[in-house]
Amino acid sequence: MARTAKRNVVLTSGITALGGLLFGYDTGVVSGALLYLRNDFGGLGSFAQELVTSLLLVGAVAGALIAGRVADRIGRRPAVLITALIFIVGVLLAAFAPLFPVLLVARVVIGLAVGSASMVVPLYIGEAAPPHIRGGLVSMNQLAITIGILVSYLADYGLADTRNWRLMFGLAAIPALLLFVGMIFQKESPHWLIMHGRENEARQVLGRLRYRPGDIDAEIEEVREVGQIPTRGVADLFTKNVRPLLMVGVLLAVFQQITGINTVIYYAPSLLDGAGFGDHAALLANVVNGAVNVAMTLVAIRLLDRVGRRKLLLGGTAGMAIGMFVTAISFTQGSELKGALAVTGVLGLLIYTGSFAIGLGPVFWLIIAEIYPLTIRGAAMSVATIANWAANFVVTISFLTLLNSIGGTGVFFLFGALTLVALAYFAKKVPETKGRSLQQLEQDLTGRAVG
Numbered sequence: 228m229a230r231t232a233k234r235n236v237v238l239t240s241g242i243t244a245l246g247g248l249l250f251g252y253d254t255g256v257v258s259g260a261l262l263y264l265r266n267d268f269g270g271l272g273s274f275a276q277e278l279v280t281s282l283l284l285v286g287a288v289a290g291a292l293i294a295g296r297v298a299d300r301i302g303r304r305p306a307v308l309i310t311a312l313i314f315i316v317g318v319l320l321a322a323f324a325p326l327f328p329v330l331l332v333a334r335v336v337i338g339l340a341v342g343s344a345s346m347v348v349p350l351y352i353g354e355a356a357p358p359h360i361r362g363g364l365v366s367m368n369q370l371a372i373t374i375g376i377l378v379s380y381l382a383d384y385g386l387a388d389t390r391n392w393r394l395m396f397g398l399a400a401i402p403a404l405l406l407f408v409g410m411i412f413q414k415e416s417p418h419w420l421i422m423h424g425r426e427n428e429a430r431q432v433l434g435r436l437r438y439r440p441g442d443i444d445a446e447i448e449e450v451r452e453v454g455q456i457p458t459r460g461v462a463d464l465f466t467k468n469v470r471p472l473l474m475v476g477v478l479l480a481v482f483q484q485i486t487g488i489n490t491v492i493y494y495a496p497s498l499l500d501g502a503g504f505g506d507h508a509a510l511l512a513n514v515v516n517g518a519v520n521v522a523m524t525l526v527a528i529r530l531l532d533r534v535g536r537r538k539l540l541l542g543g544t545a546g547m548a549i550g551m552f553v554t555a556i557s558f559t560q561g562s563e564l565k566g567a568l569a570v571t572g573v574l575g576l577l578i579y580t581g582s583f584a585i586g587l588g589p590v591f592w593l594i595i596a597e598i599y600p601l602t603i604r605g606a607a608m609s610v611a612t613i614a615n616w617a618a619n620f621v622v623t624i625s626f627l628t629l630l631n632s633i634g635g636t637g638v639f640f641l642f643g644a645l646t647l648v649a650l651a652y653f654a655k656k657v658p659e660t661k662g663r664s665l666q667q668l669e670q671d672l673t674g675r676a677v678g
């Protein structure tokens with residue numbers, strides 16, 4: 228029984244996490260694709276290139292905004308299905324774009340799907356998962372994001388000789404199709420079903436996903452009670468009990484971005500190329516960085532439900548600060564990294580990425596799937612997710628300008644300092660959520676009565 232339940236729940240999480248794979252692939256692929264598509268459209272200037280990159284982030288803000296409401300109203304499963312369809316449309320539009328403006332539209336469409344997937348996937352897995360392995364299962368989404376990024380680097384690298392940027396974009400249609408087909412065979416989230424009075428269906432779904440059948444009735448009872456707490460919709464987000472939790476989600480989101488992860492994920496090749504590595508070595512170092520990201524996320528998945536979210540978050544964030552300071556020091560002799568400084572520069576970036584992957588990377592998406600009351604979970608996750616994409620947009624669009632004006636040392640010291648501020652905030656405000664059911668967490672964190 229326990230083994231079948233575990234297999235079912237891992238399979239459900241794995242299929243849904245294909246949404247994370249697409250998130251990672253579509254955000255990562257553009258760096259390599261740009262090198263070739265800029266010539267095909269008659270020599271794009273840097274602004275046009277920035278648009279191709281950042282319009283995805285704008286679409287993602289909108290996608291996160293819409294997806295929460297859709298997931299609360301018509302269900303988590305249809306929300307994932309619609310997301311998969313939008314992915315397919317966007318990716319094919321990008322791959323076959325006859326004109327540059329069509330490519331821009333395609334990037335916005337892909338962004339809608341990425342933003343939606345980024346919140347609906349942890350939401351759905353979080354509700355399907357039994358409490359004692361929820362951390363690892365929800366973080367399969369983060370693992371899929373990192374694998375998606377790594378695969379996109381490899382696809383860019385592997386297709387570089389063919390200069391086929393259309394195929395670089397188009398390959399994402401395969402996981403998008405798999406997500407759509409896989410999701411057809413999945414069931415609606417049990418918690419959403421209970422909240423909408425469909426308890427018999429919920430009981431069947433839980434029967435497949437829970438290790439001890441005896442616990443199912445208690446879970447239905449608890450979820451029914453929290454689901455019946457009267458809600459005033461979006462206004463509930465700002466009540467005395469929920470507001471502090473909203474703040475935690477939004478600040479985790481903003482800190483996840485303003486501590487610099489995507490300047491490394493999106494720009495490391497250009498940075499290292501500019502530091503005198505040559506494009507081959509720069510791309511290789513980038514692939515190694517992507518692999519460290521995947522490997523350390525795997526470590527996080529093993530540890531989250533054992534040592535807890537807080538220890539990993541705090542340890543990881545401290546490691547990120549160290550990595551940033553090592554990188555900053557490596558740039559003190561100028562933007563060319565020579566000899567030992569080239570080694571410490573790359574080492575600093577690897578320490579930084581590995582530390583992000585074991586803490587702030589997975590923990591942000593996990594915590595926002597755990598701390599909000601059921602009746603407004605989708606809406607609250609939307610707010611945190613929007614904050615994440617908006618902060619990502621601001622950092623991504625300003626990074627190169629910042630680098631030119633204050634140099635590598637200045638930028639990386641700045642990120643290091645912001646990371647220390649983040650660390651102090653996390654230590655003070657982020658709650659431990661390990662092992663407790665979502666209903667218990669709702670009671671403990673918002674003081675609402677359950678059972």
Ligand code: BGC
Binds near residue numbers: 520588
């Ligand atoms: C972040 C992304 C980032 C990725 C890197 C995710 O948790 O939200 O912005 O690109 O991690 O692995």
